[in-house]
Each structure stands twice: as C-alpha cells, then as structure tokens.
Amino acid sequence: MNEKNKALIEIRDLDYTRGHRPIFRELNVTINRGTVTAIMGPSGTGKTTLLRLITRQLVPDRGTILVDGVDIAKLTEGELFQLRKRFGMLFQNGALLTDLSVFENVAFPLREHTRLPNRLIRHIVLTKLHAVGLRGAADMMPSELSGGMARRVALARAMVMDPDILIYDEPFVGLDPISMGVIVRLVRRMNDALGITSIIVSHDVQEVSTVADCSYLISDGKVAASGSPAELSNTTSEVVRQFMHGMADGPVAFHYAAPNYAEQLLGRDLE
C-alpha cells in the first residue's frame, strides 16, 4: 500500500466556531486505514463535534476533510448518504430506536437499504447479535436493556451494513468494569477481524491505551500531541502529562476564569 492510499481520513487546517467560541483552529488529523485511532482530550474540547464534522452532520468554517480522497464538503445530499452507508457510528448512549425491539433495531438499516429476503436478514442480524453476545436478547425492547447491553446492541447495529469505518463516541463512559472490558475487546476484534478503520473518541486514558494504535490529544482547538499510547505517556509536554496522568491543575486550570479571590471575599468587586 503506497503512502497516499494509507490515509483514509484526512483533516486539513480545520476551523470551526460555535456561536462566538472557536472550537478548532487549524486542526490537522490523519487517520490511517485499518487502524484504531483515538481522539482524546478534556471535556468540552469538541471531540464529539469533530466526529460530527467528519460525518458532515456539521459543516466546518474553513479547511477540508477528505474521506478516501474525496472532499466531503463537495458532496450532494445523495452522494453524502451513499458515503454514510460506509460509516457505522456508535453513539454515546446507544441511540437505539425506542419503539423497535433489539432484533428490529439491528435489522433496521437492512430493511431500509436492501431488499433482502426475511430469512437472510434474520440470519445476518443473528450473526451480528451473536458477535456482541446478545443473541438471547433479540426479543427485548431497548428500555429493558442495561447501559452496557444497549451499547453492544448499538454496536451490532453499527456493523450490520459491514461498514469500512466505525466511529465510537465515548464508548467507555458509564460502564462497569466487566462491560468496559467487553467493549474494549469487541472494538479491537472487530477492527482486526473485519479490516475496519476505527475512530474512538474518549477520555478514558487507560482503556484507550490498551486498544488504540495511534492517539491524538486535542486541547485548545489544536492537536497538542499525537503518537502511540506509549509515546504519549512518555512525553514531556505539560498538557499531555496533565491529561495522561489525571492531574487536577496544570496548563488546563482547575479554576474557571474568575475575578481575584481576596478582592471578591472582601466585597471590593461590589463597590
């Protein structure tokens, strides 16, 4: 595979502003084919926003996003929907359709996009549910599932169209250690077995380190550091060290911008 073909998603000089708050300034990220890439950063740095930009649920102010060499800003709505069929996305809370059963949730993209006979759909759905270990829960409704189970069903649904790219939005948040381990293993296994490219947005340093090939740490609208998990934890950069080791104060300040403490306690700011 030559160098040009290696990058599946390229983000170049991306600027994005929400309201008056700049989220990204000249952001550059490259995601290689067949790898697990983690996007990390403190809460509120716009990690989820980045995912929405990659899938063009949002449009950047400036800069380009290339998916497989195609500038997604130039796609028509029809072409965009074609492209999105190549994406699978796992939302933070699963985003299962509440009025459909687990089975129908996983079957949903197939029923919408294909004209496969029912027997084949049943076959595909059961295989995917088996892969996430929830074949036995096929007849349950989403409201009956635990958080970890819902996310596994959502993962089965994200995979059902055999996507090239799987996007995970905070897949580890709010899970007990067992469910967390299950998801971590699934992410790695899906990626290697199916040759998928995975993007994980997360701030769980530990879990990401075990699963990611490459991590980007985003802070202040820019890439603060990138590299393999080992490279990141050995870095000298202050921001990276604070984040990787979970220190309360550092370049990312513990205190939100506020007037002088002593002045405020003495009531001078009221005068």
Next chain:
Amino acid sequence: MFREIFYTFVDFLRTFGAFQLFFLQLIRNTPIVFVRRFRLIVHQVYNAGALSLVIIMICGFFVGGVLGLQGYSNLARFNAEDSVGTFAAFSLLKELGPVITALLFAGRAGTALASEIGLMRATDQLSAMEMMAINPLRRVLVPRFLGGVISMPMLTAVFSVVGLFGAHLVGVSLLGVDAGAFWQQIQNTLEPSDVYEGIFKSFVFGVAASLLAVWEGYNAIPTAEGVGRATTRTVVITAIAVLIFDFMITAVVI
C-alpha cells in the same frame, strides 16, 4: 430598546420562514411516503386517531348533553323547544365539533407527538438515523404529520355524531321533546354546505395541529427541560392557532 424590538422581530421572521420551509418539505415528501411507507402512516393514524377516540367520545357526549340542556331551556322561552335538535346540530357540525376536537387532539395526540420526537432528538435517535443514511423526515416526521391530518376529520365526525346522540338523549329522552320534530327540524334546516364547512375546518385544524406538534418536537432543545417546554408550547400555540383559524374561516364562509 428599539434594537431589541428589531432583533426580536427579525428572529420572529426567521423562525416563521423556517417554519414555512419545514411545512413545504413535509408536503414535498408526502407522495413518496404514501407510496413507500404506507404502513407507517396507518400506524400513526392508529396512534393519533384511534388512541384519541375515548377522550373524543366522552367529551362529545357531554358537550352534546349540555347543548341539549341549554338549547331546551333557552328555546323554551320562545316556545321553540322543538328546535333543540337544529340548535345542537348547527353548533356541533359548524363550530364545536371541529374546534373542541382540535383542542382535545392538541392535548392528547399533539403533546404525545411533540414529546416523542423531542425525546428522539435528545437521545440522538434522529442523528443515528441520519448516520445510517435514512432521512428522519421521511421515516419519522411525515408519517406522524399525515397520521394527524388524516385522523382529525374522522375524530371530528365521531365527536359530532356522539354529541348529537347526547343532545338527543337529553332533549328527547329526558326533557320530552318529540323525536320526530327533533330530527325533522334538523333535516329541514341543515344544508350540505354546513357539513362541508365543518369538514373543511377540521381538515385545516388537522394540518395546523399536526404541523405544530411535529415542528415543536423536531426543534425542541435536546434536554429534558427543552422537551417539556416543547410539549407545553405545542398545546398553547395549537389552541391559539385553531381559534384564530376558526374565526378567519367562519368570517369568509358566512
């Protein structure tokens, strides 16, 4: 001060414009949904229509009963108590049927639609559909909108019929108006155009109530508070819109 008024005005125009575009998009997607997703529409007619039947029938019965009582006692002053049937029929078919049905519909089905769609947004279900390359407009919004539009005239008809039954029960069975006179008077005075007016009104109210409910739900702020607010706004705005439209249509028709 003037600046604020100006900006509020601009904001209003912007929302109003977006609202009209939204309406056009629903209309534009209606044929394809009818052809490809007919079952979803049937399901929504059940949700909005069939599930509202009980409340519509109970309210219709009592409104009709009140019309019988009031009609009888007031018409008796002119020795015209035999006209109680006409009185009830005119009130129900032309005004009370469409208006009260629309208000009840907003409370029962409109709120359900708005909160359902709002929650789908809050829990990323709509984004998830977009990511699966499925247009939520066709899968979620248009079927619900059409379900409401189709249900409303039918619910109004049920309301009026049950109301007339209530008036008959009170006027004829309870207060002793002659049954023959009751029906004869209705038959003599009621024109088909009176019925059409009621049907037309119920259709307009159906479009307004469903559109507002779907719009409010779709544009709800994706939080628990936002969904709650959208639900409340649906009822309030629908009630206002229905009463204004009612006045406008009546003024034109009369």
